[in-house]
Amino acid sequence: MEVLQYSLRRLVAGIPLLLGVTFISFLLMVYFGPDQTYQLLGKNPTAEQIAEIRAELGYDQPFLVRYADYLREVATLDFGNSNSTGELVTDLLARTIPVSLMLILPGFLLGNLLALLLALLAAHYRSRWPDKGIMAFSVVGMSISYLIVIIAFQVIFSSSSGLGWFPVRGWNVHSLAEYLEYVTVPTLATVFVALGYNTRFYRSVIVEELNRDHVRTARAFGVPPAKLLYRNVLKNCLIPIITRVVFTIPLIVISGALLVETYFGIPGVGKVTFDAITTGDQPVLKAVVGLTAVLFVLAQLVVDVLYRAVDPRVSLS
């Protein structure tokens, strides 16, 4: 009951955030984004043709009317048809979001779980050589550009001059075997980079917790070192970890992984978003921006409820 009440209150409190995000993004789209009028018209259009296409695109309406339309679209989840392809925006997203999720999720999960594992090891052996080794690896992962990692991994694993084990690009997935074939190299690249950032972050969180008094108490009562980490420390560290993990979810669901999708030629939502930005495909952009904002509000809610589950000192009232 407490959780339900809190959730409702939080969702209502999320409305100003939604309004703010959509308003600013829409302002940018309308006044600073590309204008599609002339892309859709042939050569030498007449004034009537221009007026007609602008009316079709909704450009002739006053800004506030268009913004109100946008809000109605977010509320009903009906964003109309893409200006570029004419496909229903909801269909477009329903087709591409699952692809992005399938592409990103393995890397996201492995990147976090392995990082947590490495961070626990590093924290346990802090300032000794396993720690130094793991941290050196992590700095390497952080320092090399994602782009370089993608290209290097493509060369190493996919090209004929490398191992040539996997396809370089594409997404022709009908079975688990094909899925693994296409997802492996992007996942390796994502994990490599994510490990760098995550390990470092998680290690500092764990080390901070290890220095607390209650850990000394646990040691004074003979808690074995491994148990100290997974029982006496891990749960205490979960708040910053949950925050980081949950807040990345909206980004990977909607924005996808633009770089990975572009470089591996995968038709995910990141690619769709990128194309919509460059061409000024407002229906698609409105949907992506609106949904991202909604997901962020939901993520905030989930994070708060999880805090409560993890730390009894957190109150939801």
Next chain:
Amino acid sequence: MSAEPILSVRDLVVEFRTEHGVVRAVDRVSFDVFPNETVGLVGESGCGKTVTGLAILGLIPSPPGRIASGSIRLAGRELVGLPESELRQLRGRDMAMVFQEPMTALNPVFTVGNQMMDILRRYKGLSRSQARAAAIELLAKVGIPAPAQRIDEYPHQLSGGMRQRVVIAMALSCDPKLIVADEPTTALDVTTQAQVLEQIVRLQQEFRMAMVLVTHDLGVVAETCQRALVMYCGRVAEQADIGPLFAHPRHPYTAGLLRSLPRVGEAEKQDLAVIPGMVPDLLDLPAGCRFAERCPRRDARCDGELPDLDGDAASPARVACFHPL
């Protein structure tokens, strides 16, 4: 006093490596604790009393700290040099520690019962329900009202005094031979202090434990201990039974400490006596007696030579001073 000491510390030296050099935080400290006896380690902050306590449990953070030499025997078993895995098995079972900061000493995300039962299950092999019953019994024993409810509460729901009682209950849970209590009442308010202290004395007698009580508070020592060691700059200045120590302190430092205590009901109101000067820097110790600088009885010998404790380990009273009172 029975013949065999529970704890026997001999010539303990603990060093810390710092950026500025090696600091000897504990310098050749020796003492015994017998069954059913409370021994006080008294001194100002930085005198090595807490480090001595931690060293007994093998909890000196390493690096930078280490036990450089000496011996610590618990019921005849040598602890110095024992592998960490074996030492760990003794912690919480044969020896336990109560810490200074009850507010932070417990894990905030687990219930009190959870933390207590963990120890009981690990060392006594109790089932969950047995451990729970034992934990409730222990909470009642340390004077926590409604223990059956309290056991499911989290530390932040308890007061400081309650939390310290919980830690004491944890320390008692496996009938340890020895308890090291590091300033157990310092962080509590005065009325709670008195209650917790009383509880500690009562439990120590009930469980017939040996206890090392680390404190800066001579009042606490007078109320709880049978004997005390007065420490200064990592060394023992004086050690004696409580009665003689308070009635006839022999080391000028002990005498100074006692004079700086306020006395209730003193006829004439006077300013409290102060020991002049400062504790020397552990990185830059004088060649002679470490208290010489602040001592009214200092002479040339005190500046050149470091006094050792007189007598031997069996002596009832020892003092490290060339010119004892």
